Amino acid sequence: MIHESDGEIYRKHADELVRFASGLVGPSDAGDVLSSAVLRTFTSPAWPSVTNRRAYLYRAVLNEARMWRRSQGRRLVRDDRHGRPDGRAGDEGGAGGGDDRTTTVRAEVRSALAELDVRSRGVLFLSYWADLTPDEIAPLLDISASTVRRDLARARRKLRRMLDDRP
């Protein structure tokens, strides 16, 4: 039984958390990952004493995604390589158009980013989608701002090299 006040907190952050989960594990499993994380959180003995509950929930989702990724990571990579993160064939060209070259580049970008570890995906999501600075991301994920910057740099370098190596 979920306590009423916990339900309130969850409803307040559910949308951002499910997007975050989608960024970490893809949309197919985002709901399950979020559910497990939230249930685990609400039954944690530490939960009543937590002060920053939003940050706690973010980290809980990140941890759950890590566990999920260990068992399901290969499928995620395969999904991302073959189109949208949920494996569905989608508008590969996105807003930038739909020519073959763009489509190929988009698929390669997805593939490169899909191989990032869960934390790096989380950092990318919060940086690009939520538009947070490294100093804002750091406490949310319980890592240092320098680690955030390093993850961002790695992702950019990986992508840069991938794009440079293209024929």
Added chain:
Amino acid sequence: MIDPDAEIRQTVFEWAEAAPMAPTVDDLEGASPMARPRRPARLLVVAAAVVLVLVAVAVVVSARTSGPQPSTVQSIPGPIPATFDDVAGQVLAARFGVTPSGGYELTGEWGRDAALTAADGTLPTGPLGPVYAQALDLGGEDSASSVAVVTVLPTEQDDVVVAATGHDDGTPVTVAGRSATYVAAWSGDDASAVTWQQDGVAVVVVGRSALDQDALVAFAAQAAPVPDPPILPVGPEEVELAHPDTSPASWSLAPEAPRPATSVSPEVPMHWNGWFRMRAHRAVVLALSTVVAHGRDELGPFTVRAMGQPDEGGSLYPGGTATRLDGTPAWDTAENLRVETRGIDGQRQDLVEGMGPASVVQVRVHLSDGQTFMGPTYDVGRGWPVRLFAVSLPGMHTDPVPGGLHVVRIDGIGPDGELIDAGLASLGNGAGDGVDTGMVGPCHPADPTAFVFTDLCQGG
């Protein structure tokens, strides 16, 4: 021209926009293990069946062989202290550091090999040695403290540049007649860099992003003429490997993006110098923490054996050092919350580290909830009069956010199990950075030179 930043942004937006509707509270309650009837796992059913069969066989055999048997008295085992096996049977030695005199040295035991790079260790470093510091100190200008020079192995040049600037897309420049590369900052949070190779090493001059290209190249020109730039010795440290499948590896440290100068008052300007922080133990803590935090994700449990300055015959350790009046080292313990190691199962773990006299072969760590953990100490093998330890403890914090559990006491145990040292932890280090330190002293109340915690020694 493809813009990587735009590509990343578009992909991340796809992730977000493809997200499903969030489960409702009712959905969550439906998914709760308490609300959902669970089928016993097939493995459990099989295991239960096997156990039943074995029990049945045992009963039958026992019945057939029963007869007068000599009686034995079984001792009831007492509580078994949790010994954390953090080595997992494998050892990977690593040399780690950047100093003119041979570097800080980190010898680590890692569960398995990992693809750590220079970017995994970020050491806040300023000009690399007094000569460089003098050459680049312009005096009274903030910009002077925003420039760092680091020399690294050529193979690590790219990683260092990326760590500082955020990317590696450079343009050619000339620095004091040398061909070099200028790499602009990727963003306002990053630094710019000028880099080249000379005398078998790579030199990277890192500047605050506010510095323009000409200014940074001008700074770099002052560093270029310095002969024999300091660098770690080439080749991994000779360490006996316990596992045949592991191999030595070494890393040097990447520079942290420069920080702005700090002043305590307008009348007393403070020129922040990374070199000072590098020499201070605090910098080593930061560097080690960064490595370990990354290694955690790839390696799981770990043990750090030692860190020191071999050329000077001394030892350093992340928690710092203290010397008693008689010159022997005092213990120093730290609950390093920054390390935030995490086990394979996602359980939170933290590092307790320190050093003590050579007579201590084990440490016993007491947590605030009454748990105790035993961990080994290590002889560095360099003639240092200390043994060191760094034990990662599971469950120091509830997952995923700290729950307040902390180290309250630590004991030094001798080879025969005797209590040699004892002391308190969680005294705080005064920096307000979440790192606790403690004092541990010998259990010899008659020794006037020691930190003595008589009550702890008597309590064993």
